[in-house]
Amino acid sequence: MKKVFTLNFTESQLATINQALMLAPYGVASPVIAHINSEMQRLYNEQYDRQREQNDAPLSNPTV
Numbered sequence: 001m002k003k004v005f006t007l008n009f010t011e012s013q014l015a016t017i018n019q020a021l022m023l024a025p026y027g028v029a030s031p032v033i034a035h036i037n038s039e040m041q042r043l044y045n046e047q048y049d050r051q052r053e054q055n056d057a058p059l060s061n062p063t064v
Contacts, residue, residue, distance in 0.1 A: 014036075018033070
């Protein structure tokens with residue numbers, strides 16, 4: 001069973017990780033970069049969906 005970890009990085013830290021991965025062989029770095037990009041896109045999409053739901057939600061007590 002694979003262990004899954006959740007880590008938080010600043011944009012600057014991710015840039016450093018990206019630079020380090022660019023020095024690694026393609027076959028090693030490519031799957032890691034693809035997974036990081038996929039996770040970032042998933043998180044952005046979830047945040048976008050939450051914001052959109054909040055903006056589209058009807059008022060609970062509309063005033064007339």
